[in-house]
Amino acid sequence: MSTFAIAWNNLLHRRFRSLCLALLIMLTAFVIAGGTLFGSSLRNGVRSTADRLGADAMFLPPGAERELEGALLEGKPSTFYLPGDTVRQLSSAKNVKRSSPQLYISTFDSPHCGSLVQIIGYDPKTDFVVAPWLIESVPGGPKTGEIVIGNAIQLEPGEEMLLFDMRYKVAGKLEKTGMGFDVSVFAGMETAYTLIDRYEKYLEAIPMPDKDAASVVVVEIEKGVDHETFARDIRMEYRSVGVILPQAIIGNMMKHLNLTIAVLTGLLIVIWILSAFVLAIVFTVALHERKREFGVFRAFGATRGKLVSILMTESALLSAGGASIGILLLCITVLPFNAFIESSLGSEYLLPSAGVTALILGGCFLLCASVGPVAAVLSAMRISYADTSLIMKEDM
């Protein structure tokens, strides 16, 4: 009869106690795996936002930084302009490797528009930010009267979208980006200019300063140039231009996130320790009840090592069982709703890839499966040092 069989039999014999302990470990595993996955998704979301923004720097009108961040990260529609001559000058500024203008136009909640979205006019010839996200390439970019839509917009290529009382054909769709792009509509500059005419007409808004104006110029900086120095130089040279460094936005987000993750990690560690503590108490109490049983084992020839291995196997079985169920439960109850969580939390949440998720869950399993054996160490040591003849007598 193997140690495993003896341990399994012992667990089955004390069904209620085993079930309660497994339940505790299951909850621990659920919370720890869920918490770790949540923290990783937050970190992953912020990191990949930096990659998704695609540009090293963005030029925009001073004071429009918050609106741009809102549009990029949360998909909050807004409209702002940078004069045409400034756009031209910025495109040829020092240390700019390549640049592309973008025009931001907000729709509004009315029967004139199908939905409230951010329209981003871009120049497919110079663009290097939008095109990489197209699911299927749209050669030469969307033609006049055509649009490309973000992944979260419920339309498919070939269908039409109502924008300012005009119907635009959907020429393509972007991959999921997890940021404002998902609820944005992309159009070539010609289409964007017609849209902005209509926007101004409907909202009686301040007209666009000139025909070549843009909202943002996305820039790739020459290699080896410090981004902060580049931004400072641009601000000094062009007083009427604001500069956003996506990495700086990400840096700020990361700073807040790291604090959140540190608190979360602390809580998870406390939960793990509490579980181990509760298990250690239960094992110690159980050991007292089981003194005679272990004494009998010793009497018919079990070594101290055998007793320790029985106890450790019991605790490992409990932990492994509880942890597997907890993680399985997490996979069944939480992972299917990941899309909902992502859309609720926006760009700051993106579940890691399947491989990384599996690694995280595997790591959490090992961590939670170790809680039982760790908690049982004290009891195992007590068995190792106990005087069998005395414990047999104590129990009389």
Next chain:
Amino acid sequence: MIFSISGLGKTYKRGEMVFSAAENISFMVDRQDFVCITGESGSGKSTLLNMLTGLLQPDEGFVRFEGRNIAELSDDERARLRNSRIGCIPQGYSLLNNFTVLDNVCLPCCLYNAGRSAYKDAAKKARLILRRMGISHLAAEHPRNLSGGEQRRVAIARGMATDPVLLVADEPTGDLDPKTAAAILGVFGEIHRNGTAIIMVTHEKDHIPFANRHFVMERGQLQEIFPDGTRSSAAPAAEHACISDSFK
């Protein structure tokens, strides 16, 4: 000779008080011996048995089992020796309630041999022993469903499972009615006739006739009571006895 004991001593501390549970005990046991040790509670009987089986280390003297000094063995070696050569029947109800009667009897045999075939062999042997004890019909039962007498029989069966050369029983008939106690003693008699030495500790004087040697334990000292009623003033030191044996 299965084992010899020489100058065995053990003291315990209870608070400031030091008392001797075993004092200069010496005797030998042969294969044909059925030893009955009587004595009052607290006289040191269980301490002596625990030292014999290697569960307790003596402060003085030694136990030589089949020529090997138990004190010189490691704890693991002593455990393996108990498992293979000594059958232990602990005091009170000692069956493991989470195992069936059959598994309780099999456990000592497959403690270190976890293979399926080892279990099969152990189960076959266990069924034979249970049949000999007249309780084969209880093989699938759990100990909690058995009477006191049946539980003792199972404990004896477990003690016999590894074909030990020595069976050590601590109060095997305690709290049993006289009829059941007599039946249990009958089982011991049969085991003894089949060539296993027995050391039995008991309170009951009625059990003495079942054994062929009788010792009395009083305040940590052991004396043999001979059939003519005389007592050994002090049991001969085993080492001396061995030397005199070798001269014969």
